[in-house]
Amino acid sequence: MPHINRFVVGKKLYARNELAVSFAILKQRGKKGVAETTVKIKFDPNDTIYDVAKRVQKVIDENKEVEDENNLDKFVNFLLAIPGFAAVVVGLAKLMDRLGLVPKKILDLYPFHTSMFITNMASINMEYVHHHIYNFGTTSYFLGVGKSTYKPHMTRDGTLKAKRVYPIGIVVDERVSVGGEMGLALGLFRSYLKNPWILETPPEKVYFDVHGGYSLKKVDEA
Numbered sequence: 001m002p003h004i005n006r007f008v009v010g011k012k013l014y015a016r017n018e019l020a021v022s023f024a025i026l027k028q029r030g031k032k033g034v035a036e037t038t039v040k041i042k043f044d045p046n047d048t049i050y051d052v053a054k055r056v057q058k059v060i061d062e063n064k065e066v067e068d069e070n071n072l073d074k075f076v077n078f079l080l081a082i083p084g085f086a087a088v089v090v091g092l093a094k095l096m097d098r099l100g101l102v103p104k105k106i107l108d109l110y111p112f113h114t115s116m117f118i119t120n121m122a123s124i125n126m127e128y129v130h131h132h133i134y135n136f137g138t139t140s141y142f143l144g145v146g147k148s149t150y151k152p153h154m155t156r157d158g159t160l161k162a163k164r165v166y167p168i169g170i171v172v173d174e175r176v177s178v179g180g181e182m183g184l185a186l187g188l189f190r191s192y193l194k195n196p197w198i199l200e201t202p203p204e205k206v207y208f209d210v211h212g213g214y215s216l217k218k219v220d221e222a
Contacts, residue, residue, distance in 0.1 A: 002209040004185045005115055006176040007138035010098045013175065015209035016138070019043040022111035023118040027066045035066050037073055038111040044216040045206040049199035054219040072109055094136055112137025122147040122166060130169040140176050144169040 005016045020042045027035040039059050043052060063070055069077075079086040096102045107113045117139045121128055128146025133139055146167045153163035172182060192199055206213070 001177075001181055001185050001188075002207050003177045003181055005140070005209065007115075007140050008173060008175045009100060009138060014138075016115060017214050018115075019045060019214075020114040021116045021118060022114040022139070023120065025060060025063050026123055027064060027068070037063050037068075037070060039063055039070065039072075040108075040111045040114050042216055044218075045208075045213075046202045046215070048202055049196060051218060052199075058219055072111065075109060097136060110137060112139055114139055116141040116143060118143045118145065120145050128167045128169040130171050133171055133173050140173045142171045144171075 007014055007016055020040055022038060022040040024036050024038050041055050041059050043055060062068065079089055112134050119131060122145050125147050129144040131142040131144050133142055148164050148166050150162040151165050153161055155161055
């Protein structure tokens, strides 16, 4: 279902030519304050769950220390170094975004131009949230993962037990796909969460949108 990876800009629907997920990394939380950064990871459609784990872990290892500074951090610090400069640049960026004129290097940098944005509220011991979709960028899905809780679960033998779960709040841009297709996609997502072993092998076939295929090297090959 490649249609669910589409996005809307300037009231026009576009096919995305990559699989990308953005999320925040908490570097420090305590009396000295909170330090975090935001990253974006691109995935290959043929990635297994192990490939995904390697890509995610690699980026976390590169950004988890307080002194680590990625390109987005450097860009933000540069904007904030000059009073009023950030507001001018952000305003210009929004205009260029609506017109489709943002350079690819900037698009690769911005975490808001992504297929999905994930916020792990469980990492700060908070409930899941239904986060709004940004009015800047191309994020079509926002997932908020909350702290674990226990819910009653009926086992196969009819016994009622408490099962530990991580609730998820999902907000979607309903313009990117019809409701039936979105429902099927969310049903598959739920199935994969319940049966992650399915993702241990690459998909038998990958269906691409109108712009054709795209791929990335494995992390081990980088």
